[in-house]
Amino acid sequence: MLYLKKYFTEGLIQFTILLSLIGVRLDLDTYLNNQLPPLREIILGPSSAYTQTQFHNLRNTLDGYGIHPKSVDLDHFFTTRRLLNQVRSLDHLRVPSTELSAWLVHRDPETVVSATSQSGPSIALDNGGSLEDVNNSEASAMRGAGGASETTYSLSGEDSLGAVAPEDSQEQGERESSDDLSKELTSLGAQTSLSLQECLRLLEATFPFGEEPEFQATGSTSQLRAPTEETPSTSQGIPLQAPLSQSDTPLDLEQQWQDIMSIMELQDMEVNNTAVNVSMNNDPNNNNASTTDSATIGSFGLPRSTLINQDVSLHQASLPSCSQDFPPLFNPELDSIGVQRPTLVRLSSSNSSNINSTFGATNLTGLFLSPPLNSTTNLTTTPVVPDPFSSLLEESMLDEISLLDLAMEEGFSQDQASQLEDELDSDSGLSLDSSHSPASPSNSETSCSSAASSSSTSATFSEEGAVGYSTDSEAATAEAEEGAIGGYQPEYSKLCRMGYQDPSQFHGIPQLESVNHNHTYNLPLASSYSERSQLSTSCSKKGRDKQIQQTKLQPPQDCVDRQSSRDDRRARAMDIPFSNDKIINLPVEEFNELLAKHHLNEDQLSLIRDIRRRGKNKMAAQNCRKRKLDTILKLEEGVQDLQREKAQLLKEKMEYCKCIRQTKQKVQSLSQELFAQLRDEEGRPYSASEYFLQYGPDGVLLMPLNMTTEQSNKPDKKQKDKKK
DNA sequence: GCCTTATGTCATGGC
């Protein structure tokens, strides 16, 4: 039920986002602040009348500080806040992704066929231009899915993509703005690059087919030179623009964070229609120098949607990472999976099926998206082919990354901690977010654990706790009043205190002040259970608090007397001539001497030994509990350290996945380029419907499509080492 | 009335 509520809540937020995208402004805060009961309870949960936690937190409810650390509403609270923040952020930082792709579409009029999804595979590779348009479309598709994250963060982080053409004027706009598109593409590509050198190294390590082409950047764009020398036949040196304008500028933390947020948004919404498709405009007919910066960018949600494949699983396309795979051009076996792809993209086989089933029940946006919107979402989705990299970044892992990265970025604040706790299914007493004390040393992740975990202990250090452990307060006074019989030595009080934390640091903490426990270890208690029960009425917590306040200087004598322990009472009743403090704390030799000095009967001796035993055991029990608590604290810290480390590792993993994704794009473009320039003996290009490139330890092999996997070990025609 | 927490006490085992 909770899950459903959360799910619906997120869906509601998504719906709001979608409404904002189509121009309908919806202020959720209005609904929430006006406290319309249904919506408010849907989003914020049941009203306070139904939540126990509000009982403890009637104050300091601002920013969630008032929510009890153990409240089940905590996670919901911060989830709601996070989503609302996302909604609020719609009007400044983040350009809606649906607007993004509208003007980015550019299609070369000479390569109309490139985007035709329903055409057969034989269309491809009639000439180099077609192939390169294949590259374009495919790269666009890949960018559409795999590059979704880049799309979003580039939008959120930059304002360079401000020009948004309406859909009805898109055809005109796309032709008029090709130059602008180039610039925008350049900026886009510059943002998407993580670390080019890392990618290159990875590329080399992954595909040892030859030397890596140099991206010799001209300005902010890069050019890819075709291997004119090594191409066996009528290869042409075609200046190719890189599918992505790579730069060596690493992504800064902010950009990575935005990337992560983009992933989260994409996953949450499962709106996979944000396709910024950067492709190469390497048409031989346009290969003049001025076209090096031109870009063909696919789009979604456009009237030309029918030209683009619509049968791609949006769900998979939403994965912006390693699920993006090598084009089927290089992996014909994958066709057996039956993933529907844009026909020109999948050059190897026409055996395809629809896997829209993957776009299934989990897609909440399908509930909210109107059919036109839904139809547009299918337009530029990307072919998704499972590959060895797919396992690197599964959807669940993306969730984990998002959550943990969120926690990382914000220093494990409480909402992240709650997310982490949900993720880790923490059900132990090691509540990591049990306290968000504003008086904690800091909000950093290191202090969170200790401050939180010590809440149970520190809560005991309210005013009364200070009384119990402080030798200079009522306890000392009580000892003085107790005289030779009651009380412990200051050493014992000190020992008791060192078992716990300094209560002074918890003064002024409202949450902690409201908790009052009796930690008066050294404070003499009632001498008997009957009197203790009597104490509960006269010297109960509230009563004692009042009395303490009233008689700070003059502690109530009767109360002090009644707070003597049973052993004190017994000792007094048995006329033990020395204090229990001496009985307990004296060394055994001195203790024996003390006993020898006085002539005591058997009952007295037995009581004295019992008092000593019990007193020592009481201290031992306190020490034992202190150690236990310290152990728990250390374990908490260890857990937090491990969580932090895990989050860091996941972050790194995500970066690597992004690098791999870019590398794959690069490999794809290079492979397509290579394939496009391959010519048979008669100078004709190889048909992608008949051949494909296969990577092997010996280099890149041109393999016929009908060759099985077993046969693929034997190169059929040619083996071409890619050298650039 | 039940649960949780804090505390004291006892029994037990190790040193």
Place this chain on the structure above:
DNA sequence: CCGCCATGACATAAG
């Protein structure tokens, strides 16, 4: 063996 300590288990009070 004795004393001390540590600790689990239990009881009780209090919130």
